[in-house]
Amino acid sequence: MSKENKTPSPIQFDILEVTKYRNVTPGMRRISFKGCKAVYNNSLSPGSHLKVFIPRPGQQKPVLQIIGENGRVVHPADDQRATVRTYTLRNLNLENGEIDIDFVLHGDEGPASAWAEKARPGDFLGVAYREGLAQYNADWYLFAGDETALPAISAIIENLPASAKGTAFIEVANAGEEQQIITESGIEVNWLHRNGIPAGYGSKLSDAVLSVQLPDSTVKRYVWIAAEFVTIKELRNHFKETHQLDKTELHATAYWKLDMDEDKFHDLRHQQMAENNQ
């Protein structure tokens, strides 16, 4: 297996405070936070996913779920519940005790994107995560994703050893959205530009990925893909059916779905992940 996780640890909830923000590119805002216990424990790998809890209008801090005595999640009352979304730990900075999350600025119809546009130092956000360190131990990798997957792909590639080889395809709006990925690995990063085509449309990412020749199964290989739902469905079927990759060689997750918010998309995504694990 290329990615090894220890036995799942209990869910950790923290209230984070914004310390600073900057646009990495015009469409990607990096927000730094203090208050994440995983920093003090150095117990979460950059690239891991987090649930974020966005305060409701009128709330200064989000009201978080708690874990009851029987170990089950207890939700706050409906009128207190935060909006929950899924993001990626981009950086864990041991020097200053902060973490970074990179938010795609895709407009204000999404509560998370809208929150990221307006967040200022002193604002609060909740997070939930399971502590655990991921290890990638393949020899050859294929990474593919759109900008929502860029924080995870960058964080994983940055930490791969010099012996790791492979290719990454990252689809972004245009050349101005490319980011620098500093790595000692031999992963060749290729940027694909939509150049006017809206996110979630077009087939540049699929076309590029479908043209890749995979090494045969004597090589320890790992395919990691995340993007809009339709692209992932096509690519996941391709790798399962054409290449017979199973979950030890394939991570394929839809990170968002056109015209559907995360509240509605969540169950569909988990159904797809369950199928992926079969």
Ligand SMILES: Cc1cc2nc3c(=O)[nH]c(=O)nc-3n(C[C@H](O)[C@H](O)[C@H](O)COP(=O)(O)OP(=O)(O)OC[C@H]3O[C@@H](n4cnc5c(N)ncnc54)[C@H](O)[C@@H]3O)c2cc1C
């Ligand atoms: C494991 C995981 C990790 C993720 N990590 C990140 C991350 O680090 N950074 C990041 O920015 N996103 C990340 N995402 C994707 C993010 O969760 C979704 O984009 C989410 O829908 C954003 O919430 P929202 O409140 O802004 O929009 P929602 O309320 O969920 O959606 C509102 C509308 O916006 C559309 N929409 C959602 N996302 C986009 C987009 N990117 N571009 C254009 N339209 C969109 C929806 O189709 C819907 O019509 C991750 C998703 C997963 C599953």
